[in-house]
Structures are given as structure tokens and as C-alpha cells.
Amino acid sequence: MACDAAKDVAGARKGRSAVVLMVLALAVGGLMGCERAPEPQEKAEATEAVVEPGDEAEEEHDEDHAHDEVHLGAHMFEIGRRYSAVWYAGEAGNKGMVDYQIHEIEEVIEELREAKPVEEGIDVVDYFDRSVLPGLEKIEEAIEAGDTATFEKEYDAVIAQCNACHTATKHDFIAIGRPQFNPYPNVRMDAD
Ligand code: HEC
Structure with a gap:
């Protein structure tokens, strides 16, 4: 019965919302295990309907990243993780670890230097x-001086x-703060 209903909806293909309904119907039909292979024509339309809303944004994004040969998000993730570690090491006065993590952050920047990403x-x-x-x-100077407040x-x-x-690169939803937990579960940040 559900399969028939799915077919009915798929049959009512008028305008774009109907196409979206059809996609849903096909998905439901698929979940119910209905044996109904979409005809090639329908399949093409369905794919188009799914991709369409994001098309413009996708193109803009591609243009933005046209000269990037790096995956900036992955580099940022590493910077974020290492900067979290700087907090725990710094609070513990672990100069060696603070210096190490900051050096690693600088290395990430060096990796980006050649690719010159522009956002x-x-x-x-x-x-x-x-x-x-x-x-x-x-930060390094403050730790060197043993000055936690600074x-x-x-x-x-x-x-x-x-x-x-x-904010400047339209990613203000990525809001950094002091970390909630040490991102290295098995590294003692206070061991120096
Ligand atoms: C010059 C601009 C710039 C600066 C400075 C910057 N970021 Fe980012 N950050 C970005 C952009 C742009 C993205 C989104 C990357 C993308 O779209 O691939 C991002 C993404 C991130 C992300 C998300 C990574 C993920 O998992 O996808 C984190 C975490 C992050 N940044 C942390 C930091 C931290 C911590 C600092 C400071 C130590 C920092 N960022 C400084 C531009 C910047």
C-alpha cells in the first residue's frame, strides 16, 4: 500500500515541489523495499531537483577556493586543537609544551604560506x-616569565x-573560546 502511495505521489509531477515530492516518494519507496527502478528520465530530474537549491552557493564557494590547493578547514582544525593544548599547558606552566604547540601552529601556517589561501x-x-x-x-613570553595572569x-x-x-571571512559561526577539555586524553599537560 505504501508503495502504491509512493507511486501516486511520483505520478503527480507538476512543477518543482512535485519533483521534490517525487524524490521523497522514491526515497520512501526505497526504504519500504519497493521494487521500482526509476526511469532514466525521472532519475535525471530527481538528481537535478536535489542539487538545484545549492547550485549557486556551490559555484561561489568553488570560485572562492579556485586558487587554494589546501584544505583550509583541516589546517584550522589542527590549529584549533593545538591552541586548546596551549591553554592546558600554559595553566600548568609547562613551558616546553607551550613552546612545542605554538611551534607546531607556526608550522601549519608555513604549510599554508605557499598555497596562499584567500577567503x-x-x-x-x-x-x-x-x-x-x-x-x-x-604568550611564550608570559610563560617564560611565569606570569599566568598575562x-x-x-x-x-x-x-x-x-x-x-x-567574522571577516563570513565564518562567524566558528566561535573560538577557552577549551572545555584537554584534546589530548593521554598527554599530561602538567608534566614538565
Ligand atoms: C586569516 C583568517 C583566520 C584566522 C586568523 C583564523 N581562522 Fe580559523 N578559520 C578561518 C576560515 C576561513 C575557516 C573556514 C575554513 C574552510 O572553510 O575550509 C576557519 C575555520 C576554523 C575552524 C573550524 C575547523 C574545522 O573543523 O573545519 C577552527 C576550529 C578554527 N578556524 C580555529 C581557529 C583558531 C583557534 C584560530 C586562532 C588561533 C583561527 N582559527 C584563526 C579563518 C581564520
Whole structure:
């Protein structure tokens, strides 16, 4: 019965919403195990209907990333993880780990340097050079001096820089804050 209903809806192909209904009907039909292979014509239309709404945004995105040879999100994920570790190591006064994580963040930036990713007209590496990297140096200095209050202040100042760029590149939904937990479950951040 459900299969018949699915076919009925699929049959009522008028306008775009009907095509969407048809896709749903096919999906439901498929889930119910109905043996009804869509005719090639229908299949093409269905695919089009599914992809259509995102088409424009997709093209824009592609244009944006036309010169990127890197997966920026993956690099950012690493930066985010390492910057979380900086917090725990810094709170524990673990200078070795703070320096190590900051060095690794700098290496990620170096990897990006050649690819020169540009997001919404913003040169990502240049932005890091001017805002985030000097902030990371201040963090190292604070830890070197054993000054936790300054460390926390500078840590938050860098977060503000991260978020300023996320806003500038239309990614303000990626809001960085102090971490909720140590991203390295088996590394003692206080061992120095
Ligand atoms: C120059 C601009 C810029 C700066 C500075 C910047 N980000 Fe990003 N960040 C981005 C963009 C753009 C994306 C989205 C990447 C994409 O679309 O692939 C992103 C994505 C992210 C993500 C999401 C990664 C994922 O899982 O997909 C995290 C986490 C992140 N950034 C952390 C940080 C942290 C932490 C800092 C500061 C230490 C920072 N970012 C500084 C531009 C920036």
C-alpha cells in the first residue's frame, strides 16, 4: 500500500515541489523495499531537483577556493586543537609544551604560506602574520616569565584575533573560546 502511495505521489509531477515530492516518494519507496527502478528520465530530474537549491552557493564557494590547493578547514582544525593544548599547558606552566604547540601552529601556517589561501578577499597567511603570530609570541613570553595572569590575557587576545578573522571571512559561526577539555586524553599537560 505504501508503495502504491509512493507511486501516486511520483505520478503527480507538476512543477518543482512535485519533483521534490517525487524524490521523497522514491526515497520512501526505497526504504519500504519497493521494487521500482526509476526511469532514466525521472532519475535525471530527481538528481537535478536535489542539487538545484545549492547550485549557486556551490559555484561561489568553488570560485572562492579556485586558487587554494589546501584544505583550509583541516589546517584550522589542527590549529584549533593545538591552541586548546596551549591553554592546558600554559595553566600548568609547562613551558616546553607551550613552546612545542605554538611551534607546531607556526608550522601549519608555513604549510599554508605557499598555497596562499584567500577567503572572502582576506589573505589568510598575511592575516596570521600580522595578528595571531605576534600574539603567540606574547604568550611564550608570559610563560617564560611565569606570569599566568598575562598568559591568560594574551591567550584571550589571540582568541579575539581568531574570531575577528572568522567574522571577516563570513565564518562567524566558528566561535573560538577557552577549551572545555584537554584534546589530548593521554598527554599530561602538567608534566614538565
Ligand atoms: C586569516 C583568517 C583566520 C584566522 C586568523 C583564523 N581562522 Fe580559523 N578559520 C578561518 C576560515 C576561513 C575557516 C573556514 C575554513 C574552510 O572553510 O575550509 C576557519 C575555520 C576554523 C575552524 C573550524 C575547523 C574545522 O573543523 O573545519 C577552527 C576550529 C578554527 N578556524 C580555529 C581557529 C583558531 C583557534 C584560530 C586562532 C588561533 C583561527 N582559527 C584563526 C579563518 C581564520
